[in-house]
Amino acid sequence: MTPKQQEIVRTTFAQLEAHEDRVADLLYQELFRMEPKAREMFRGDMQEQQKKLMRMLRVAVENINDQGQLQPMLYNLGMIHQSYGIEPHHFVSFGSALLFAIHSVLKEHCTKEVEESWKAAYHYFVLTMKNFPHSEDPVQLPHH
């Protein structure tokens, strides 16, 4: 992600947060339209889930240029998600659903550049949920 893309994600997230219920609603509606079976994975209250998602996105966006903060948090989130039986294609659909929600709320303000910036951010979030860290291996094997 370029610094410009990070900036775009931060500023557009402020606009999205003003409509956070709608963003989350649209995201899960679109996700369940694409992945009807995924609905059964969500056992808790969906209103609560929507709040949790938006809270997590806010923290991720706020720390988008602070990998030290963001990586352990997202990695933990990824570990939690492993227990839900999620398959890789779910992450693809979730990304499309997120972009769909952003598009629906920002409308004409969702330029190609905004779209690309969010794609890059989502890609980064998901990669970090799956492998931690990208840069250095925390476990160093002894040299022989």
Ligand code: HEM
């Ligand atoms: C960047 C992508 C994602 C983010 C930021 C995210 C965020 C979250 C958060 C914050 C929670 C609450 C965890 C807790 O209670 O401690 C959660 C739960 C959950 N997520 Fe995700 N999630 C993502 C992708 C996905 C995908 C792709 C799926 C599969 C369709 C999924 C399915 C679930 C399920 C089933 C739960 C548990 C809900 C329940 O307890 O009822 N998530 N997610």
